[in-house]
Amino acid sequence: MSESPEVPVEPLEVLRTRRSSKWRTYPPDVLPLTVAEMDFTLAPCVADALHAAVDLSDTGYGTSAAGLQDALAQFTQRRWGWHIDPAAVTAFTDVATGVVELLRVLCSPEDAVVFNTPVYPPFFDWVHDVAARVRAVPFARDEAGWHLDLETMEAAFAEGPAVYLLCNPHNPVGRAHRREELTEIVRLAQRYGVRVISDEIHAPIVYEEAQFTPLLTIDGAAEVAVSVLSASKAWNLAALQCAVVVTAGQAMADEVRRIPRDIRWRTGHFGVIAAIAAFEQGEEWLDRLLVTLDRRRTLLKTLLAQHLPHIDWTPPEATYLAWLDCRSLGTKDEPRDLFLERGRLALEAGRRFGPEGAGYVRLNFATSAEIIEEAIDRMIRSLRGGGITD
Numbered sequence: 001m002s003e004s005p006e007v008p009v010e011p012l013e014v015l016r017t018r019r020s021s022k023w024r025t026y027p028p029d030v031l032p033l034t035v036a037e038m039d040f041t042l043a044p045c046v047a048d049a050l051h052a053a054v055d056l057s058d059t060g061y062g063t064s065a066a067g068l069q070d071a072l073a074q075f076t077q078r079r080w081g082w083h084i085d086p087a088a089v090t091a092f093t094d095v096a097t098g099v100v101e102l103l104r105v106l107c108s109p110e111d112a113v114v115f116n117t118p119v120y121p122p123f124f125d126w127v128h129d130v131a132a133r134v135r136a137v138p139f140a141r142d143e144a145g146w147h148l149d150l151e152t153m154e155a156a157f158a159e160g161p162a163v164y165l166l167c168n169p170h171n172p173v174g175r176a177h178r179r180e181e182l183t184e185i186v187r188l189a190q191r192y193g194v195r196v197i198s199d200e201i202h203a204p205i206v207y208e209e210a211q212f213t214p215l216l217t218i219d220g221a222a223e224v225a226v227s228v229l230s231a232s233k234a235w236n237l238a239a240l241q242c243a244v245v246v247t248a249g250q251a252m253a254d255e256v257r258r259i260p261r262d263i264r265w266r267t268g269h270f271g272v273i274a275a276i277a278a279f280e281q282g283e284e285w286l287d288r289l290l291v292t293l294d295r296r297r298t299l300l301k302t303l304l305a306q307h308l309p310h311i312d313w314t315p316p317e318a319t320y321l322a323w324l325d326c327r328s329l330g331t332k333d334e335p336r337d338l339f340l341e342r343g344r345l346a347l348e349a350g351r352r353f354g355p356e357g358a359g360y361v362r363l364n365f366a367t368s369a370e371i372i373e374e375a376i377d378r379m380i381r382s383l384r385g386g387g388i389t390d
């Protein structure tokens with residue numbers, strides 16, 4: 001059997017003509033490996049569906065009723081053996097909107113919301129948006145990598161927060177939480193009366209050594225939890241604005257129904273069209289994407305070990321994000337500022353992900369091998385004369 005080919009990436013000069021935020025935030029001499037969007041060429045099935053919609057001038061108001069629920073339910077069944085009732089799927093503009101609107105119905109002002117830090121920075125903003133309080137529980141790390149600290153989680157749940165906002169798999173540490181951990185989370189949620197919102201946007205991007213466990217497949221989760229998913233990370237569709245909230249029981253479905261109906265009308269029509277194409281026809285492309293990303297992850301590991309061995313990290317088992325501990329580089333500047341100013345390389349500043357992120361950077365490796373090599377060169381150059389480079 002021939003080896004699975006990679007998904008393609010246009011050369012850097014073509015990528016630089018994109019108008020997305022990754023490519024327009026920094027001047028043209030900066031190489032950006034920042035915001036979680038990918039450089040790969042769009043999956044052909046998605047591009048075809050969008051071209052067909054444009055050819056048809058199908059640019060009116062959208063409806064998620066035209067197949068999104070079924071397409072998602074069939075995808076989750078095939079991919080993860082997760083049975084979803086299509087009627088329990090509600091479309092939203094994006095994951096952020098889904099989570100904020102859920103928080104609005106599940107929290108009262110001043111309620112606490114638990115999440116695990118370091119975390120995708122908007123988690124902080126979403127909680128503040130609904131006038132709730134952040135109760136951060138730091139991740140634990142040992143030789144095996146990052147994982148939930150269940151003892152500290154229990155202590156936080158015992159304080160009576162309204163919601164636990166789970167990131168499954170987790171951005172930025174790349175952990176695909178284990179079934180046993182999620183089982184314990186559900187047990188704690190039941191015991192302490194905490195509702196769980198599981199942000200599963202990165203679910204399709206899990207490498208072979210790990211496995212995505214949908215929270216709603218855990219016994220008892222249906223009564224206390226809701227999941228938020230989207231095709232937007234795995235097929236790079238953030239521009240098109242479509243995500244879904246999924247429930248598996250009456251009580252949580254009733255909570256979702258309390259969200260004003262009007263908000264659902266804001267879902268992007270092209271987002272729905274693209275998501276249906278991705279879920280129905282995009283699985284082979286997704287598998288090729290995972291092979292490609294796995295190779296990039298290996299390349300990054302090799303290059304870091306060779307040239308920047310003082311940077312400490314656990315290669316992620318999910319997501320295309322590398323969470324790099326630069327604290328022992330011996331520089332006095334925040335590493336993100338150093339890499340940007342001296343190397344003209346843009347990475348995300350770790351401190352945006354919570355206080356534990358100081359001294360870290362997040363690097364997006366969803367790009368070509370050449371760009372990753374160039375990024376490592378720029379990192380080496382940034383450190384020359386100002387730190388450790390062996």
Ligand SMILES: Cc1ncc(COP(=O)(O)O)c(C=O)c1O
Pocket residue numbers: 036093094095096097120167171199201202230232238243
């Ligand atoms: C964990 C997580 N949730 C949500 C989002 C944003 O999703 P959306 O653009 O659908 O709001 C991201 C984007 O990177 C993310 O990493």
